[in-house]
Amino acid sequence: xxxxxxxxxxxxxxxxxxxxxxxxxxxxxxxxxxxxxxxxxxxxxxxxxxxxxxxxxxxxxxxxxxxxxxxxxxxxxxxxxxxxxxxxxx
Amino acid sequence: xxxxxxxxxxxxxxxxxxxxxxxxxxxxxxxxxxxxxxxxxxxxxxxxxxxxxxxxxxxxxxxxxxxxxxxxxxxxxxxxxxxxxxxxxxxxxxxxxxxxxxxxxxxxxxxxxxxxxxxxxxxxxxxxxxxxxxxxxxxxxxxxxxxxxxxxxxxxxxxxxxxxxxxxxxxxxxxxxxxxxxxxxxxxxxxx
Numbered sequence: 001x002x003x004x005x006x007x008x009x010x011x012x013x014x015x016x017x018x019x020x021x022x023x024x025x026x027x028x029x030x031x032x033x034x035x036x037x038x039x040x041x042x043x044x045x046x047x048x049x050x051x052x053x054x055x056x057x058x059x060x061x062x063x064x065x066x067x068x069x070x071x072x073x074x075x076x077x078x079x080x081x082x083x084x085x086x087x088x089x090x
Numbered sequence: 091x092x093x094x095x096x097x098x099x100x101x102x103x104x105x106x107x108x109x110x111x112x113x114x115x116x117x118x119x120x121x122x123x124x125x126x127x128x129x130x131x132x133x134x135x136x137x138x139x140x141x142x143x144x145x146x147x148x149x150x151x152x153x154x155x156x157x158x159x160x161x162x163x164x165x166x167x168x169x170x171x172x173x174x175x176x177x178x179x180x181x182x183x184x185x186x187x188x189x190x191x192x193x194x195x196x197x198x199x200x201x202x203x204x205x206x207x208x209x210x211x212x213x214x215x216x217x218x219x220x221x222x223x224x225x226x227x228x229x230x231x232x233x234x235x236x237x238x239x240x241x242x243x244x245x246x247x248x249x250x251x252x253x254x255x256x257x258x259x260x261x262x263x264x265x266x267x268x269x270x271x272x273x274x275x276x277x278x279x280x281x282x
Contacts, residue, residue, distance in 0.1 A: 002116045002127035005148050013128070020132075024113070028134070028141060029106040031186055036134040049128055058177065062130065062146070065179055065198050 006052030009045060016041040093275040101267045105214035108267040109184050109191050112212075116147065123150045125175065139187045147178040147195075176200070189214030207274045215263040 004013040019038035027033040036042075053059040101108050116124045130144040151174055177198040184191045191212040197205060 003125070004128050005126040005146070006128075009128075016129070020129075021110075021114075024141075025106075025110060028139075028184075029110065029186060031139055033134065033139070034136055036132070042129070042132060045129070046131075049130075058146075061177070061198055062179070065196070066144075 004049065004052075005056075006049060009048040009052060012041075012045045012048050016045040091277045091280070095273040095275075097271045099269050099271070101269065102265065103267060104265050105189055105191075105212065105267045106186070108212055108269075109186075112182065112191065112193065113143075124148070125150055130179075138185065141184045141186075143180075143182045143184075145180045145182075147180060148175055149178060150174075151176055202278050205276045205278075207276070209272045209274075211270045213268045215266055215268055 001014050001017050004010050016038060019041050023033065023037050027037070050059070053062065103111070115121070116127045124147055126148045128146045130146050131142075132144070133142045134140075135142075178195050179198055180193065180195040182191060182193040191210075193208075193210045193212075195208045
């Protein structure tokens with residue numbers, strides 16, 4: 001399993017990653033998932049990680065980057081795939 | 091200045107396996123420069139069966155000497171040898187019902203100098219609809235099964251070669267995944 005950028009979050013990250021991989025391969029990939037079962041574990045992991053991102057000053061960089069991408073995201077999340085390469089037409 | 095690269099490829103693995111491999115690609119012995127991978131956010135939509143993930147990778151990189159000369163190290167936070175770390179933000183959406191995965195990765199540091207955006211579109215090939223295609227799959231499945239039994243426990247030197255050829259023969263559209271990768275390099279140097 002990959003390491004967290006914050007070593008103090010490794011343990012909680014590993015618990016979440018294990019849960020996610022099990023859910024992903026046994027439920028999501030089979031199309032039988034109804035809820036994100038690993039959400040409680042993710043929230044614990046996120047709590048640890050966001051603290052680490054803040055102390056390292058990465059949180060602002062991230063926020064900016066994700067705001068820059070909002071338009072992009074909207075394009076990415078569009079409802080149906082028509083198969084064309086939208087990037088090529090730009 | 092913008093530079094653009096595009097490449098198409100077909101993996102000999104089914105779509106679900108490819109999406110799983112995407113999430114599991116680090117750590118691996120060929121990418122020791124990737125130091126960490128964290129999931130920043132994840133959202134599952136039960137109505138569309140779509141999963142959206144944002145991850146943050148930290149990678150070690152060595153700056154080219156020419157770049158080092160141009161930029162003061164104090165700004166880059168690089169060591170004397172030019173070793174530095176940079177963050178990559180990766181976003182992915184998997185739609186298991188429609189059979190596609192879109193990903194986008196971009197660098198977060200030095201974006202004023204160079205921004206690199208890599209996009210990948212993975213797609214499950216359309217299922218065959220014609221009768222002869224289905225018959226082809228049936229035959230292939232039979233061939234693979236008999237091949238499997240035949241090779242079971244065999245230690246002969248050509249056993250792997252046999253398996254390989256059996257797999258190639260039995261390869262159906264369901265066992266392949268198409269991917270289109272595009273990389274856009276955008277440099278702001280020299281821009282007003």
